[in-house]
Amino acid sequence: MYIQSRLQGILAALYNEKDNIKGEELAKMLDVSTRTLRSDIKSLNDVLESVSAFISSTRYGYKLDIKDPEAFSKFYHQLSNQSENEHNIPQENEKRIDYLLKKLLMTNTYLKAEELAAELYISKSSLTRLLKGVKDRLSSFDLSIIIRPNYGLKVMGEEIQKRACISEFFFPKRGETPLASQSSFFNSYFSQSELQTIENVVFQRLKDTGINVNDIGFENLVIHLAISIKRIQMGTEIDQYPLPNKMVHESREFQVMSQILHDLHKIFQIFFSDGEKFYLTVHLIGNRSSSQGWGFEDKEKELNLTLLVVNTIYEVMGLDLRKDMELQRNLTIHLQQAFTRLLLGHRIRNPLIQEITSHYPxxxxxxxxxxxxxxxxxxLSINKEETGFIAIHLQAAIERINGTRDPKRCLIVCGTGQGSAILLKYKLMDYFGGLLDVIDTMGYYDWRNYSPPSNTDFIITTISTDLETTLPVIKVHHILGASDFERIQEAFFHKRKEALSFIEKDLIFLQMPLKNKEEVIHFLSSRVVEQRLADSEFEQAVLEREKFMETSFGNLVALPHPIQNISTKTFLAFCTLPKPIIWGTTTVQLVCLFSVKQNNKEDLQYLYDFLYEVLNDTDLISELVKIETVQTFLDRLKLK
Incomplete structure (x- = not known):
């Protein structure tokens, strides 16, 4: 259903405003008369009738009343897509934050709050709430927003930090090419032919000089070159680079970057200052595949640092990676490269960071x-991007451990003869692969005189009679079906019951009217302390972890936890909110606070697997945030 953009603006303003909006304020926001506004609202109500919604008018102003939230939500989502596709004005708060951030970063002049609000069809109070999200994103780059009376808003901070922020928030989040087809930001300032030109220049010069970079490094280099060109065209450039210029100037990379910039100067007709040359050379050095000759010189120190890392991970988390020689070798090489980047003040862009945090917690x-x-x-201070790359090496080591773990060992007891037992065996081996070792197959009468080996983990049988054993027994159908495989997997491979046992029933809080991330963390932490699961330092430990990187990862979910293991037991606590709140760069409506007990030595991979499986289930989350009773909430989790 198509409705004109002004009507969309009215609906968006009322939908995002909790309180009534005065007619005069709404009319001013849309730059129309109050008479026109009344006419527009009458037209809107004709449309909204089909989705059981209505815009009411009282002496307090206008307000949107929604009788059927599900029908309206579907309608509004379709309308938002129409608006964004045809008018490029975002309708969702996260996209509005992106829009404001881009607008502020790519403008050298002050922007008036009234004009920004009108441009987004929102009230000034809504704009104020969105600006908090903008400030949160800027703060991690030591940038801020200043408000000057009669002038407006402007981003303040170092030019280098502004470029790092632009790179982080407005370019593709996956290491894929071509860039031109992925980023609307790119397309706002460069044609595809211009971007292809930059890529071709970089590719040819690197090829001619033998400097190797991986795909992500190549994209990072093109991105920062593109940003530099645009910023210089705007009249904003880096005059001086504040780090060891002599070391950079004498590098081979400086000569290669000078050649690249010479080529781009002729194409784009712009001048690159010495500061720009040093800045872009640092990006080339930081993104190359080898950092030999930079940073570390002492090979023994490198190895000792790597060993200190893996030993501490074992002592604190119970995750034993100490014998993985491949990890030691790869991590040592990566630390060489990372130290070079950190020494030069180069903040590398990691397009995989969100996937890493959510898939490999x-x-x-x-x-x-x-x-x-x-x-x-x-x-040295190490940012979240570098942390994400270190996590990739650690995850690879975890995968190697999982691949070499001993398989589960089982017996098969079948009442219809050895042939059926062998068929069951091959069906199970085909499904579970190397995770399962069938040590023997037999009929019921053979079982009565049989002594299972001591290393048997469980028994699978088609017999309903009690087998009189202390070993776990799972009864299956003669012809194995999907439900049989699922029950075996659940019982012996997923450990769902063990994961559910960590949920504290007294720490489930539903439909809590909390307004922001800080309120949620304070509320849950206070309840944890009341339950004597941790002391008063718990909240600060959670906030410290949040400062490093927000624990929201999309799908309306946040997973806050303390930066260290300080609780008396491992537990999960849940909190749902009536409406989503801004949590860093995303919106959140379900919060799962989890904590691992102090000096934990248990392998908790199955707990993290459970959390990942649950919290990435979009349909399940949409159900959980609507539930109003604790038992129903628990029952729904158990059904997952």
């Missing part, structure tokens, strides 16, 4: 621990 938390050690030893 154990590895990422191990990487956070590793970073705390490295920062202390190297006296």
């Amino acid at each position: 154990v590895a990422f938390e191990a990487a956070v621990l590793a970073v705390s050690i490295l920062e202390k030893e190297l006296k």
